[in-house]
Amino acid sequence: MTGRVEDNPAAGDGAAGRAEPRLRVLLAEDNKVSALVCDRLLTRLGHRVFSVENGLEALELLSRREVDAVLLDVQMPGMDGLECVRRLRRGEAGERAAGLPVIALTAHAQLGDRERLLDAGMDEYLTKPIDFEKLEATLRRVAAAGG
Template sequence: MGGSIGFRSVPGSGSEFWFDLSLDNEVSETKAVAETPVAEQVAKNKSKQHLLIVEDNPANQIVAESILQRMGFTVTTVDNGLKAIQKLPSMAVDGIIMDCQMPVMDGFEATRMIRNAAVTGVDPQIPIIALTAYAMVGDRARCLDAGMNEYVSKPIRTNELKKALRQCGLEPDVDAFPS
């Protein structure tokens, strides 16, 4: 399949694990739409909420996009906090799924800027859910202290993500990933 897997461990501090996959980047949404009856497409699009995924890892982007789309959300993805800050004023989004550790601008700084109304045209109260590999003691508190509403650690557990989305007033499709 191609790819790599690795880890780094610091005694007394924790471990970090990662993987990279070589995946075909081509996805044909046209075929999926064409196979769906028009009435069903209209019903789905009418109720879809739009989420911005802020994640730098391409494999994690694909996983998050796939899960959230299956839950009935429309998604847009950017790969760092600065791009999120730049894109948000021109978008209508209902919530943000934010990684914490990214190049250029991390999720903590991007969240603080949104919460402090430093991003013109963006509701400072927009729901922000941390979706992060930070899973050590204190990481949840660090995310909440930065202004994120909810915290979900990677790897993604769909029931935890659904719960966090609901806590933020974002409603996933009840039929997706039944509990």
């Protein structure tokens, strides 16, 4: 693996005051600033974060580590989010991973983008810059559904 895979074990020890992380979240984001911001938001919410830089690294991590949800940037080098979610849904990272909730992260907010992403296999859609309350509400739905 050429990118970074960061396990943030301190999640849940922060301002939210949770003793244990609520969700194990895979964050696939190639932009270092966006990844840092998203990691901090997730950590603030008490989640445990695993970070990779592209779709191929996401599939590799998912094949060997259990997570509860995936935040997947749509545009990444190598394998983008659309190809990654297609391969994920086909079971290329294992049977359990094929059914994971996948949340698209994108700067695209054009008419039809949401439908295109959901049709590709995404479960949710968040636009950048990430809104803290929308991220929290989306992850709350994932957790309630058994994430």
